[in-house]
Amino acid sequence: MQTVDIRTQWEGAAPGWARWEATIATWMEPATEAMLAMAGVDAGTRVLDLASGAGSQTLRAAQRVGAQGHVVASDIADTMLHHVQENARAAGLTHVTTLAGAAEDLDVVAESFDAVICRLGLMLFRDPAKALRAVRRALRPRGKVAVVVFTTPATNPFMAQPMQTLLRHAGKTPPAPGQPGIFALGAPGVLERLLADSGFVDVEQCSVALALRMPSAAQALVMMQEAFGAYRAVVSDCPESVRVAAWAEVAETLRTFETATGFVAPPEVLVAAGVKPA
Numbered sequence: 001m002q003t004v005d006i007r008t009q010w011e012g013a014a015p016g017w018a019r020w021e022a023t024i025a026t027w028m029e030p031a032t033e034a035m036l037a038m039a040g041v042d043a044g045t046r047v048l049d050l051a052s053g054a055g056s057q058t059l060r061a062a063q064r065v066g067a068q069g070h071v072v073a074s075d076i077a078d079t080m081l082h083h084v085q086e087n088a089r090a091a092g093l094t095h096v097t098t099l100a101g102a103a104e105d106l107d108v109v110a111e112s113f114d115a116v117i118c119r120l121g122l123m124l125f126r127d128p129a130k131a132l133r134a135v136r137r138a139l140r141p142r143g144k145v146a147v148v149v150f151t152t153p154a155t156n157p158f159m160a161q162p163m164q165t166l167l168r169h170a171g172k173t174p175p176a177p178g179q180p181g182i183f184a185l186g187a188p189g190v191l192e193r194l195l196a197d198s199g200f201v202d203v204e205q206c207s208v209a210l211a212l213r214m215p216s217a218a219q220a221l222v223m224m225q226e227a228f229g230a231y232r233a234v235v236s237d238c239p240e241s242v243r244v245a246a247w248a249e250v251a252e253t254l255r256t257f258e259t260a261t262g263f264v265a266p267p268e269v270l271v272a273a274g275v276k277p278a
């Protein structure tokens with residue numbers, strides 16, 4: 001997919017992502033805290049948040065760094081950054097700024113950041129290695145990068161099964177190895193190797209089990225339809241009848257995650273970090 005298509009895909013998903021921001025923030029909280037800790041985000045830190053989306057993790061970083069620090073939220077979709085600006089203003093966080101553009105084309109002053117974070121973005125990039133080289137340039141020596149990606153289809157059935165369904169209805173195949181996709185960097189060793197090959201040292205990682213709790217499977221379906229850009233993109237060019245049939249089958253799958261207390265899915269993510277050599 002070309003950069004311009006990726007931008008269009010995420011511009012379309014941005015209002016939905018912003019609408020579901022609170023649910024996503026709660027869902028991702030343990031991974032977000034691990035990512036911020038592993039990136040060394042503390043009082044006074046200068047942080048770059050790549051693929052920030054509507055910015056819930058940007059704001060957590062801004063709270064941690066305080067007024068002596070600074071957080072730049074960067075994303076390929078302008079509408080996402082508009083939401084970051086609004087959310088930062090509403091939270092009274094004046095040390096948050098935004099930068100539009102693809103991570104692969106990141107254009108910032110060399111060595112101007114202490115930490116770079118990227119939650120649920122890197123696996124979707126057309127060229128994650130190029131983005132990580134740009135991150136390395138942006139970091140000061142001994143600065144840290146920390147990222148969150150989904151692990152594997154087997155440990156994320158709530159994410160994997162609907163994606164398989166949408167692909168089948170659309171007559172498309174899953175991304176080939178090495179191509180962008182929600183599970184592109186989740187297999188054992190892939191992310192560690194990518195960070196090491198991109199020039200980072202002291203690479204460490206941990207898996208974090210999460211729980212996505214929502215009142216009902218119907219709500220989970222609406223979130224997926226409105227916010228999940230990669231899912232929307234699979235059927236976006238299909239006839240209406242195909243889209244309706246595909247989402248109806250996804251709805252059935254999501255109902256299998258319903259319990260007596262509502263919808264509960266057990267996603268798993270990987271949090272990995274590396275250090276720019278001195």
Ligand SMILES: C[S@@+](CC[C@H](N)C(=O)[O-])C[C@H]1O[C@@H](n2cnc3c(N)ncnc32)[C@H](O)[C@@H]1O
Binds near residue numbers: 053080101118119125
């Ligand atoms: C799954 S969302 C995650 C957003 C946010 N980090 C979060 O966790 O809430 C993926 C984000 O990556 C952005 N994105 C996709 N490809 C990108 C690229 N090549 N460069 C920069 N941002 C990109 C999208 O616009 C979207 O905001």
